[in-house]
Structures are given as structure tokens and as C-alpha cells.
Amino acid sequence: MSLFSQERREVLTTPLAKDNPVAVQVLGICSALAVTAQLEPAIVMGLSVTVITAFANVIISLLRKTVPNRIRIIVQLVVVASLVTLVSQILKAFAYDVSVQLSVYVGLIITNCILMGRLEAFAMMRSPWESFLDGVGNGLGYAWILVAVGFVRELFGNGTLLGFRIIPESIYADNGGFYVNNGMMTMPAMALIIVGCLIWALRAAQKEA
Amino acid sequence: MNTNKNSYTIIYASVMVVIVAFLLAFVSSALKPRQDQNEALDKKKQILASLHLRDFATNEDVESTYNAVVVADAIVDSVGNIVKEGKNKDQDGFTKASKDISPKQLPVYICQIDSTIKYVVPITGRGLWGGLWGYIAIDDDLQTIYGAYFSHESETAGLGALIADEPFQKLFNGKHIFADTDTVRQEPLLTVVKNGKVEPQNQQYQVDGITGATLTSNGVADMVKSGLKQYTGYFKSLHTIK
Numbered sequence: 001m002s003l004f005s006q007e008r009r010e011v012l013t014t015p016l017a018k019d020n021p022v023a024v025q026v027l028g029i030c031s032a033l034a035v036t037a038q039l040e041p042a043i044v045m046g047l048s049v050t051v052i053t054a055f056a057n058v059i060i061s062l063l064r065k066t067v068p069n070r071i072r073i074i075v076q077l078v079v080v081a082s083l084v085t086l087v088s089q090i091l092k093a094f095a096y097d098v099s100v101q102l103s104v105y106v107g108l109i110i111t112n113c114i115l116m117g118r119l120e121a122f123a124m125m126r127s128p129w130e131s132f133l134d135g136v137g138n139g140l141g142y143a144w145i146l147v148a149v150g151f152v153r154e155l156f157g158n159g160t161l162l163g164f165r166i167i168p169e170s171i172y173a174d175n176g177g178f179y180v181n182n183g184m185m186t187m188p189a190m191a192l193i194i195v196g197c198l199i200w201a202l203r204a205a206q207k208e209a
Numbered sequence: 210m211n212t213n214k215n216s217y218t219i220i221y222a223s224v225m226v227v228i229v230a231f232l233l234a235f236v237s238s239a240l241k242p243r244q245d246q247n248e249a250l251d252k253k254k255q256i257l258a259s260l261h262l263r264d265f266a267t268n269e270d271v272e273s274t275y276n277a278v279v280v281a282d283a284i285v286d287s288v289g290n291i292v293k294e295g296k297n298k299d300q301d302g303f304t305k306a307s308k309d310i311s312p313k314q315l316p317v318y319i320c321q322i323d324s325t326i327k328y329v330v331p332i333t334g335r336g337l338w339g340g341l342w343g344y345i346a347i348d349d350d351l352q353t354i355y356g357a358y359f360s361h362e363s364e365t366a367g368l369g370a371l372i373a374d375e376p377f378q379k380l381f382n383g384k385h386i387f388a389d390t391d392t393v394r395q396e397p398l399l400t401v402v403k404n405g406k407v408e409p410q411n412q413q414y415q416v417d418g419i420t421g422a423t424l425t426s427n428g429v430a431d432m433v434k435s436g437l438k439q440y441t442g443y444f445k446s447l448h449t450i451k
Contacts, residue, residue, distance in 0.1 A: 037368070065212075066221070068212045070218055071221070086232075089244075090240070093240040093247065153367070154367065158367060186367045
């Protein structure tokens, strides 16, 4: 089987839309609400989860034949927790500014259901390379939803994107204009509604296909 | 091999734990010096940020600016005695972590900008979700705020987290710490009020809070008040010297 056979490409691409971890499997919702008030943490969180899912998948896949069945969840958790700790230590030493920005979010990755879900459902049965692709696919599937939600929330909640002003100051009600930021957007509840709309849109699109 | 045997499970778990423990301990101790260095550098950046010195191109710039601006990192106590003079700039007050700060051990950075003296004091407090900290730079009249810097552990992104951004910190510039009529200068009046609730007659003591982040804004208000209150004894001693 070639490195990127039909089947393996599907392993990488189905989690992006058809089997999206957030929109279809409805996993990882808590962190999707917590980090998406602005675009930047959403992007960084998406990338971190992608990297960690991919490598945790590879490690578990390599160990899959040796893991005792009864403690397999614990083994998976240890692998994820160690990887997250390693990543956060390395960030602190070599990219201090990023680590300050991420602060608690790095720790939150451990509790992300997508990771455990992929380890248990995929990496325990498949080869390391396929598991890697699956990890990258699911991480990116999660990341783009986060970015989409973060985009909408920062734009309409703050009028900015990545901290840069998009909606001009002059049209704001404070300055004699007509526009007010939507305060709801900065609340987690609104993130849930946006995720709901995304799920609806994705499912409707797939029904037609 | 039977991977379901009890003995196998126990040995597997033990070996795994030992390997992971060694790996993490090794990585942690190997990276510690670099992390400490980063933390010290970050602290210097924060102190300089309270003096409106932000945006450095390189780490060397931070070091050289810090060395040029900071005259001493003294340690004082709440009565106004000087515990350590801090002539080395980052060996005395600078080494105090926020948990080591007590009424007997208060770091103060004596800085010089355009040949006027500024005093920078560290403050700590609690926000909505976790710790807050910051630095307040005070003019040599010991009444006017020259600049402020705040940061936080885990305030809500887009709301409470805005205290770490320059627009909010700028609101403190030029505010007065004590009532202008107050000659005792014991109780700081400076505070953060609910967004849009600044009273015109008190506007020199009141900073506009952040919409939707009232609890974080209150945390900042408490932190600024209690932090500055600790230094009133020191400020008084400086007045009498003058």
C-alpha cells in the first residue's frame, strides 16, 4: 500500500467534514467554547491539539500490542498527559511568549475528549502511519471549527480580528454612529449557538451530497 | 504473550510510570535554567512596560534598557525602612517572587527616565478565575501614576483578559493615588469602577472598568488599593527626606 493510498487519504480527510470530531461526533465542545472568544487563542489551541493528537496516536499505535486491556485507558491518559507536559515545558524554554499566551489552555488539552476518542477508537487498532494521519485529520477538523467560531465571535463581539480593528471606530454608537458590538458574542453561550449552526450547515450540506 | 495476566498488568504499569517519571524529571531539570532565564527576562519586560517602554526587538534590548533605566531594586518595609539598597539592579528586590513579598519585604524599583525619578512597585491580587499581578510606576510626587502594567493567569479571553492590553493600562496614566486634600496619605483612593460609571468630580481617582468583566475589574481595583497601601510608609519616609 502506498504512503498516500486512497484509503489513507480518506483517513486524513473524512474528519475534516464528513466525520468531523466537533460537528458530527460532538466531542471537544467544552474547549471549543472556552478558547474561541478571540481568534488567536483558537488558532494556537487548534494547532496544539493537532500536534498532540498526531503524536499521541503514533505512540499508542506503537504500543498497541503490548498494552494490557484492563488498564488501556490509563496508559492512554499517561501518554497524553506526558506529551502535554513535555510540550508545555519546551514552550516555556524556547517560546516563552507563546506559553504565556496559552497559559491554562495547554493543560486543558489533556481533558480534550477528541484525544482519548481517537486513541481508543483508532490508534489501538491501526498502524502508526495511519494513526498519525488520523490524528492530523482530526486535529485539523477540530482546529477549523475553532477558527470559524473564533472568527465570528471576535469580529462581532469586539469588531477586531487577531486584535486588528476591522469594523471602523467611526460607525460605533459611542462616536455618533449606529453600530454596537454584540456583547452576547463574548459569552460562551453564543459559542454553543454558533457551533450548533455549524453542525446544522454541515449536516444539511452532507445530506444533499 | 498473555497481556491480560495480573502480573503483566502490574509490571507494565510500574515500568511505564518509572519511564515517564524519569523522562519528565529529566526534561524539567534540563530546561530549568532556560526557563528561569526567560522568566527573569519577562519580569524585566513587565517592569519596563509599566514605564511605557514596550516593544523590544531583541532580548538584549530588554537587558540594556533595564540596566539603563533601573537605578536600584531596593527592598523596603511597610514602615519605610530600607532593608536592602539593591545597587545591583536585579539581585535584591528583583529576586523576590510574589509569594515572598510581605510587609517586611517589599520590593521597589527606583528608576530614572529623562532625569526624573519614578518608583515602580509590584502588586498582586485575585481576579475572577485566578491570580492577577502588575507593576505601577509612580511619579516622584508619590501621588501621580506614571504608568501601569497588569497581567493575569486565566481571566476570560476577550473580557477580563483585556486588562493585559495597553488600552486598559493607559487609562491609569496621570490618575491620582490619594485624595488631593488628603495630607496623611494613608488610604489610596484610586480605584476601578464599572464601565461608564466614572464620576466627573472624582475622575482623577477613577478608572473606567471593562464591560462584561466587572469581577476582573474589581480584582484590579482591590489589587491596586491593597498593593499601594503597603507602600504608604515608604512613600512617607521619602517625603520626609525631601
